[in-house]
Amino acid sequence: GVVARTYINKDSWKRSRVSMRRLGVMQRVLIGMRSARDRLLSHNEKHNMSESAYAVVAAMTMGDRSGLTRELRQSYAASGASHVLALSGLHLGVIYGLLSLIFVHRRMRVLGQVLAMVAIWAYAALVGMPPSVLRSATMLTIFAFVVLTGRRQVSLNTLAFAAVVQLVVSPLSLWDVGFQMSFLAVLGIVMLNMRLGNVETPACIGRWRVIGWVWSLVKVSLAAQLAVAPLSMYYFGTFPCYFLLTNLVAIPLATIIVYTSIVMYALGFWVWMQGVVATFVGWMATLMNALLGFIASLPGACMYGVHINARQVWLMYALLLVAYLMSFYIERRNITTASRSALDKL
Template sequence: MYMNSTLQLNPLVRVVAMLILGIALGDVLADVVGVRIWLGIFVVAVAAAFVAYNTNVRPMVQSLILFGCIIIGGALRMSMSVERSHFYFIQTSEPFSAVVSSMPVERTKTLRCELTIADGRFAGHRVYAYLPKGKDANNISVLSIGDGIVGYTQFLDIDDYSSQHSAYNKGGAYNMATHFDYQRWLKVHDIVARCFLRDGAWQRDVVQLDYLSGVQRVQLRCMTLREKLLKRYRELAISNEAYGVVAAMTLGDKSSLTAELRESFSVSGASHVLALSGLHLGILYALLVMFLGRRRHNILMLAFIIIAVWGYTAMVGMPLSLLRSAFMLTLFTFAQMLQRNNMSLNYLAFAALVLLLASPWSLWDVGFQMSFLAVLGILLFNDRLRVFVSHKYLETHPLVNWCFSMIVVSLSAQLMVAPLVAYYFGRFSCYFLLSNFIAIPLATVLIYLSVVMYALFFVPCLQGLVAIAVGWIAKALTLSLAWVSSLPAASVDGIELSNVQLWLVYLVVAVVYALLFYLEKIYKPFDNFRPRV
């Protein structure tokens, strides 16, 4: 009865579940059923739903027809995305104009960057551009995000190339993933082709952005600001290793992270600290709320918070994990105006609904999956695990409450994310609880000090002192996690899970949730605390 009431209070959960089913169906049948067929089926389904609503059809039948409409709509949206990402390639060079959308990365024989094509048949999409390390290398290396270039090149199919590089991640480092699908990763990030820019075949120029969407134009401008902030980081007294950590944790730039540092964070179970997610945006949100104080309930101040959240999200490249958090924080901010301060499954479902409708390929993004599953785990398990300890006792013992909350939140998220980490990366970090006790407080202080450091731009001497403190904290973080990763049995590696085994593991997690639900009914908490989810 309680489970059913939870679903009734969170109707978007069922909508998203049906949409995901439809997207998966559309992906499986992508080579068989085209957009026109799905559109015809969708029109028929909507007509059936309209007839059912205006007749005396049983409510259960109406619900089933409505769910069918959502499933078919998801399949239609997926089919449209597949068609949009399909291009034909010709054997000759063609003119192009584009905007640089990522800084050039040095590879073995070339420099690689991402270009957002500004006109033509690839307009609005991104391509990988490879540039030779020749006599013009110095000119190429100083390309910045937002620079316009024009020229002639031959666009090549990215799929013919991606299979040779599926073991490498975006930054060029080796990826341990056992089930990582590089071709899907490219589609998620809308990278549809590759090209080689020969010496003399391109030049800088002012490029019109009329064919780009408003979101793309705003994102390019915001990412240009990010490069200026990163440049300021490099000018301050921060060591190279500390700079890599600070740049990744505050501005989402992982290009300066060494392979050893990535491995240390991965083994210790603190990789989520390096990847921008709800943790980082939540810290910034809390800082804004603390700074505004009582004024945060003012409508103008709430609007300022929302603009700041989305501005930061755009500046760091709009990763899916951060978009999820931005949507949820926006809803939470609006809920505060209505005196409703509790997060719910509806918030999470709404964020998933918007992102999946905007880009169905997001469903297969590892960051998207982990971000949503981590929050789902917290919403489902957090209060249920807390129910067996007196709420009044925790309120009267703040330090115990903080430690217990850290343990419960970490376990709640890990229950949902650990199977996915084992599936994609073949690893389970045994000391993730210890790592979180170290990483999260240090990350919070580091982000706060980074904001203070930028705020002191008009006082260079104080800014330099804060930069030194930021470097020390980053160094302490890396040394601490390196120590955790060096402990005996720090991680279990070489795990291989099949698709069926992964689903069986999540079935076990569902059984654990049902067991906690049952124990809550027979166990009488000290202060009649009842979970909200």
């Protein structure tokens, strides 16, 4: 993380080869992966993407955020879509989901999980292994072992084990904002999403697949936002008011961009077809920038200056815990009442 800047006259330098024999194997691998990433990004620049579209695609797929302008960052932050630009579980989850679909057969389940883990850790090395990617890769690795045991859901035990592993490797991560927010977001999805799933919904949600998909996305977004909202106000003093609308726009488009970008990078041997796919990726990125820019321009899109102290943070999480426990009490009471009514009828 150390950056320096110097000035050298144009006639005072020469190219030289640097020996990497003293470096470890892991350092050599990371340097090689970094060079490969730079070559992949250079191909994108040749396909006539707009600057804003290229910046978003480079940030979302390769973790290169150097091309993001201040206006673009503010637009994504005001709309509540900053998490789309940061490499996280969304991006690794797309890779894991793609390989899981390919090796969906039960006899190939072990091979599929092994290949998925190899691909995820190779991708983590390709993008430089930032902390957010390491957390997501660790979580998905543990989830892969859970799937091999016959379970399909991420439980609190799985999440807690992933947190313990991460903290054993890097104890100081406990005070990292990204670590706190990422695990709280997953915790909210695991706990609150289950509670929201018990809410009575109209019959059309179960009848129409698209409406059901939108409702599930709303539940996940609401659960994750409720879990991280206190920390967001504590650290950044902001709260995006249209986060539900933002996620309905950003998550589908981001998924399409990541999937098609994988195809785009894989077509390096076929330049013409790679250009066609790159044009489509650029269109999708431009569309997402325009829609999120529109959401950010709406009145009251983001609340600024909402600073709270640590005591208020603990109080807000205590209220969420009470509401969570109350939902169990109400559900149990309703089940008891229904059972008594059924016995009375008998």
